[in-house]
Amino acid sequence: LNMASKLQRDQLREHVDNVLAKSQEKKRKFRETVELQITLKNYDPQRDKRFSGTVKLKNTPRPKMKLCVIGDERHLDEAKKLGIECKSMDDLKKLNKDKKLVKKLAKKYDAFLASDTVIKTIPRVLGPGLNKAGKFPSVLSHTENMQTKADEVRGTIKFQMKKVLC
DSSP states (O other), X not given: OOOSSOOOHHHHHHHHHHHHHHHHHSOOSSOOOOOOXXXXXTOOTTTSOOOEEEEEXXXXXXXXXXXXXXXXXXXXXXXXXXXXXXXXXXXXXXXXXOHHHHHHHHHHOSEEEXXXXXXXXXXXXXOSHHHHTTOOOEEEOTTSOHHHHHHHHHTEEEEEOOOOOO
């Protein structure tokens, strides 16, 4: 699909349906994904501000996404009941700001949720490692349902404007 002008909605739907139909014809033994790259006209990345954001999708793209809850006792107990991996602040303090261990923690999980009571202390305990990996935890308050929040994180994708090196 290569189009230089504006992409029409019905045309896009037709192409997406075509891709889905082709994927049904010949079943693959791996998860097929689609990558979307968009070129912005009249946008100079050198002068204009770069941007990033998130989009909540209707269907969950990553149901097997590995989550980790960093929380207080109440959230840790709830996470254990739901079968979500969890770490207490004491577990994080054991890492002792060791960059390699923090990097290993960030690699092990796809995303983090943190109790609103402990989220402010995470950078002090771990250093900038999670932030550099782009995995700073999402806030989890006691009024929110943990399963709903976990599903929301699994169904959200991030996008960003990267600097073009041409």
